[in-house]
Amino acid sequence: MNKKYIAFGAVGLLTAGLVLGVAQGQGAKKYAGKTITIVTFDGPQIGEPLRRHAPEFEKLTGAKVNIVLTTFGDLFPRILTDFQNANSFDAAVFAPQWLGDYVSAGYLEPLDGYIKNAPELKWNEIAPFFREFSATYAGKTYMVPFDGDFQMVYYRRDLWENAANRAAFRTKYGYQLAAPKTWAEYRDMAEFFNGKTVDGKKIYGAVEAMTRNAQSFWILGSRAAAYMQYKGTAQGIFFDTNNMNPLINEDGFVRALTEWKDIQKFAPPNILNYGTGEVRSGFTKACEAALAIDWGDIGSLSADKDSCIKGKLGSTILPGSKDYWDRDANKWVTAPRINYAPYAAFGGWSGAVNAKSKEKQATFDFLSFVGQPAQSNEDVTIGITGFNPYRTSHFASPDLYVKAGMDATDAKNYLNAIGSSLKNRNLVLDYRVPGAARYQAAMDVGVSEALSGQKTPKDALDGIAAEWNKITNELGRQKQLNIYRQSLKLKSLQ
Amino acid sequence: MKRKRPVWQTALMYIALYGWAIIVALPLYWTLVTSIKSRSNVFNGPLYLPFIQFQPVMDAWNRFFITDWRYFSSQYFNSIIIALGSSILAVIIGSLASYGLTRFKYIWGGKLRNRELSFYFISQRILPPVAVVIPLFILFQTVKLFDTQIGLIIAYTAFNLPLVVWLMQDYFASIPVELEESAYIDGCSKLEAFLRITLPLSAPGLVATFLFVLVFAWNEYIIALFLSQSNAQTMPILIAAQNAQRGPEWEAISVLTLVTILPVCVIAVFLERFISRGLLVGAVKG
Amino acid sequence: MKTTSTNNRNKTRSELGFLLPALVVVFVMSIFPLISSLLLSMTKSSFSTGGGLQLEFVGFQNYSNLLSDARFWGTLGNTLLFVFIGVALQFGLGLGIAMLLTQKLFGQTFFRVLFLIPMMITPVAVAYIMKMVLNFQIGPLAPIAKALGFADLPWFADANLSRLLVIVGDTWQWTPFVIIVLLAGLEALPNEPYEAAQVEGATPWQMFTQITFPLLLPVSTGVVLIRLVEAFKIVDMPIVLTGGGPGIATETTSLFAYYTWRTFDQSKTAAIAYLLVVVVTIIGTLYNNIIRKRALEVAG
Structure with missing residues (x-):
């Protein structure tokens, strides 16, 4: 695994170096003296691959990359607080589910242009669901997927x-x-x-x-x-x-x-x-x-x-x-x-750039670096990354998984299941409206009440529905409806 | 209390004392053995004895001290500096105030008296921290203290001051005023009398209070989460992160717990004699 | 500000000097957050399109919503249950153990340090430790639990059993605090009353009820007050052990505030926090004016 890793790393460095070098017409250290700060969750999954790739990117570009880690539960308010008041994070790696809050508040940079100029990201190899639904919001792309989340x-x-x-x-x-x-x-x-x-x-x-x-x-x-x-x-x-x-x-x-x-x-x-x-x-x-x-x-x-x-x-x-x-x-x-x-629960950890970042290109390049096949093909085979397959290259062949230690039959079986889930045109999208975290919190309580027998399933779900209506009304029903429709790529009702 | 105690009473006492010792020690022991278990042994039923029931592995320890040491070390040292710095400051400033509240009568606008003043301090601990972290965050951003050790030291000093004022007040009250008065006669100023007479006499109380606030500062989570980012992060943040989304890493949690208890424990052992005397402290008369 | 102990200007200044630094630090650090969260509790926040967070003043609406919310009252009930049962247990155990530690039994120096350890551990880590230990399937108590037949009880489905787990965890964590404070109090008691009682041939039980307990009352009520105030903020133990479930059976008001804060509903969070402050202040004042005043009188 180590050898392969080094080989991959080397290839990755070379290609990225070439591309960056060509694009900029200058040496590889294009971001010397610049610092970017990225926040995510430490499980240690998700934090692990970012921390691991940060020094590689530093070596490649001369940028300094800070990775800030928090618990999962505190990540959402932590990011919001920062984007609202401080903008000390250049990027955040989080769940596409929160796009509703972040994009509607104008905190995130649309990435379509950046992606167009980053052929090494091999954007079109990302499974259509993640490209077209997960990473996008109201017609624009905001996220670089690192992880294919569905159950x-x-x-x-x-x-x-x-x-x-x-x-x-x-x-x-x-x-x-x-x-x-x-x-x-x-x-x-x-x-x-x-x-x-x-x-x-x-x-x-x-x-x-x-x-x-x-x-x-x-x-x-x-x-x-x-x-x-x-x-x-x-x-x-x-x-x-x-x-x-x-x-x-x-x-x-x-x-x-x-x-x-x-x-x-x-x-x-x-x-x-x-x-x-x-x-x-x-x-x-x-x-x-x-x-x-x-x-x-x-x-x-x-x-x-x-x-x-x-x-x-x-x-x-x-x-x-x-x-x-x-x-x-x-x-x-x-x-x-x-x-x-199949349900794309959570939606998969993805990176987004702060619209007020001073180093948008460098930040995007780092996200792109982590998402490129050279890195991600490897990462999705390792348990500790918490990254699951999301590119066609990830489930093209079980070889990588076998190399990472999986049993050959297990791997084949696993990739089949992933493939059939990802190719399904009936994949269910998680809700991505502003206040998603609030809807979810209401669901958390109701589900627990039903599972423990405190309420019948029907009563518990009615309770959740009542809470949801309250939240929707508070946040504005028409606004929420339009955003929900946009997330499903439906035309807005007016 | 010199009377000879019946044997059965002594036996009962030993049973109770050692019983509680087991209750306290078992979870600590379990943390220790969990820290040297492999992942599968953690989840394969209760295994108590390393080498006999399971083969110990040092994976989790290696992760802390070797693989990820470069991340942990800065957080570890941040924790030590911030906890020590803020506790020392809090004890100095707090005991001054506490002494003032015990010895002098303050009146402000004819209404605000000592009792109200000390209640003002104490009431600072009632509000749940989540209610204030975001305003604090904004405040610290504005004054450029965000993500600095100094910033956290100031924050913790402020949050621990009420405890110090509260605890020390009653301790000072138990020291006879006559001692200080005789010092005044010798020409000492109030501050000198406090520093030369009262403070040395209350050293045990100071030490114990210091230990209390040290423990609080050392273990604080939510403020650290918001006021630090990459330069000033502390250990509790690391520990809290361990059980999140993708699996309870019990062995890692155990290692982190043990390494975080260690410094405070060393200090506690060192100060043990002061604790039992010193906590007469304010605790005492409340 | 002036002082009455002396009219001398210099002395006044020096006396003020003792208090001022602490006042300034606490005031500066708390006034801004306190006022802003009070204001926040009277607003409604939303993200306007592209314009970041917008606050709209709504008066006491957040408070009235909460007061008509069953979840708020449920969590308050849980909190009171944890506070009163937990603190009572901790006090009972703490007093007993502190008394034992004054009895010159073998090993007590060691125990004095050992017994302190639980409160030195980061609260969230204590909760993790308790979660391991109270897992009756694979934790250290599993064999006993299976033998006695409580391993397979619905610990996490039954509201009261879950509450019991939280109380056990909280007691493990905070009894040491009571022990150490009471121990210190016990050691400070004067010897004379005991000597007199001995002459009169009092039994140990009489000595306890008539001398130790009354003399210890100020310390006891003091430590109980500290624990009361802190216990209202209990979050780590339920969040790790049960997540507040089943339903909201182990959700405390602080945990409710924390969960609300996590969804970035800051206005509601602030309102919950201030309601909690009201409750704690009322209970604290009642306690102070009735029980503690009595206790101090008894102790003379």
Whole structure:
């Protein structure tokens, strides 16, 4: 890995150096004496690759790069405060979901022109969803994607391939044991494997992030997506595109939340204290469950040296549904074929340039440097980066992943799942309206109330919808509606 | 208290004392063993004994002291400088004020008296810090103290002053005024009397108060988050960041916890004799 | 400003000199944030298109919204529960242990340092440690928890069980503070009353109820007041252990303010904070005027 890394680094330096040199007609140290400051989150994921690439970029251009790290929860107010009052950050690496707040306040620099002049970024190799939806806002591009975030289902391939399991499953449920195609199948499989003893250890059916102040609202989105969206990305699942009424308490969400609550029976007893971190560790380090829902991270984490899942990992697109909720007709409709709707939850860490930065070009060049294939092809294969595949080059071949330590079959399986998710034209976009963080906070509480049984799923979702309406009204319904429509690339209603 | 105690009472006392010792020590021990576990051992059920139940690895320690030392070191030293600097300042300024409030009567506009003044100090600690960080941020940006060690030292001094005033007040009150009065007769000024007579007598209290505010400054998070950026970041920010989005890195958290306790612990051990006497401090009469 | 202890101008100046630096530092550092957050609590903020943050004055609207919000009252209830149960527990344990530490038992010098450690750890790190220890599936207590049958209780689904976890964590962290303060108080007690009581043949229990406890009352009520004020700000323990869940069962008002602040709703954050200040001030004043005044009188 190290050798390859050096090789890549060298190639990257050379190409970037050449390009920069040619473009500027001067030596490589084009930013000597300049300092740029970039803020992001330290998990240590996300912070790690930026910190690692900063000295490389410094060597290449002579610029000084400061990377400032905060916790995830404090990142949003920290960036806003700075852009509002100080502009000490030249760029921030954050979730496209927050574009609603940042762009509408005018804090971010449109990057279309910069991208046009940066062929080494290979912009067109980025999967269309991230280029056209994630990175853009109201027709302009604001972000350089580093990370392809959408959720998938992981399963224990070794258990699925076991002949005895297959026979027993078939007898019990009357269909073939395979990667779950629908949420109903997912449930059956969780039930089937829950309590089974594997390698001397009792395992659970599934692990999913259910705790508060974590990722539970994204899991709910993943579970509801296939029930709610069937007409492609522009349909959206969170708000009515005509009046900004919340869809969160529609039957599709109610069903998803009810089914999700039901899964607790097949999960560890303290599942309500699981965030994504516990899910990842439980699934890849303790091998305690048959199924898991996560972003792409479990794939690269399976290659870690103390992973127990290497060679046993199956990945698949988020399960779909044989019927979907028709929100206009208010009824369930049987789908012609299984309806898949992978959910680009969170949207993937991406970099954006502060419109008031004094060093916009240098800052963009750094972001571009991190996003270029030379760097990103490598980064997406390493668990600690937290970066998941988002370029066609990333899932063209499993070789890079195998080199990074993944099992060959695991890698092939993983890239297939990523490919089929990314190519799906029915990918669900996360909501990107101003106040996204507030909508999310309301969802966080409601989901927890339902999962813990304090409220029925319907009541909890009604509660969220009421909160959402309050937020929408406070921020201006018409304004929010237009922005929501823009995010889905719909024309503005006037 | 010279009476011979029945054996069963002594036994009960030992059980209670050692029982609490276990309650305190177990989580600390667990932090220690977690810091030398591999990731999979952390998540594979309770393993207590290194070498016997699991093979210890130094990965997390290496990450702190070797791989990422260049990032950690500056934060570590920032923490030390800022905590020490602000605590010393707070103790000096605070004990002066505290002494004034104990010994002299201040009246302002016929209304504001000592009691109100000391309440004014104390009330500074009621407001949750999140309510003030953003105004502070703007203030510090304006006066160019943002992201400097000096800036954080000033902030922490101000935030810890109320504690010092509060704690020291009652301690000074317990020192007989006569001692100072005899010093006045010898021609000492008030400040001299304070420095030569009262201060040495209250040294244990000062030390204990110092330790208190040191711990608070050392561990402060939210103000540091907003008033520092790259040059003046402190350790708690690093620790808080460990459990975020993508996985609880228990072994790393354990290492960071242990290395952050270490300096304060060393100081505490060193000052232990003063603590038990010194905390008579204001704590005492409140 | 003038002083009454003396009319001499120089002396006045020197007496003022003691107080002034602290007054100036605290005033300068707090006045701007205090006033601006008070003003902020009476505004509504939004991002205008391209124009950054806009503030609009709305009077007490944020306050009235909060007062009619079930979440606010829920979190206040939780806070009061944590404060009163937690502080009572910490005081009871702290007093008992402080008494033990004066008994010249073997190992007590070591224990005096050991018992201090929890409060020296960064609060958020204490919360992480508690999260590891209170994980009854893979934490150190797992075997005991499984043997006694409480490992599989719905710790994170049941409101009261989750609250119990937060109280346990908070108690672990802050009992040391009470111990050390009370220990100091105990050591400062005069010997004479005990000697007299011994002559009269009092039992240890009588000595405790009639001498130690009353004499210790000023210190006790003092430390309880400090803990009360600080306990209202509890954030780290619930945020790490339970995230405030299930629902809002372990969400304190400070945590509510923190979550609100994270969504950059600064006006609401400031309003929550000021409401909390009102509550703490009322409780603190009541406590000071009723319980503590009594205590000081009893102690003479």
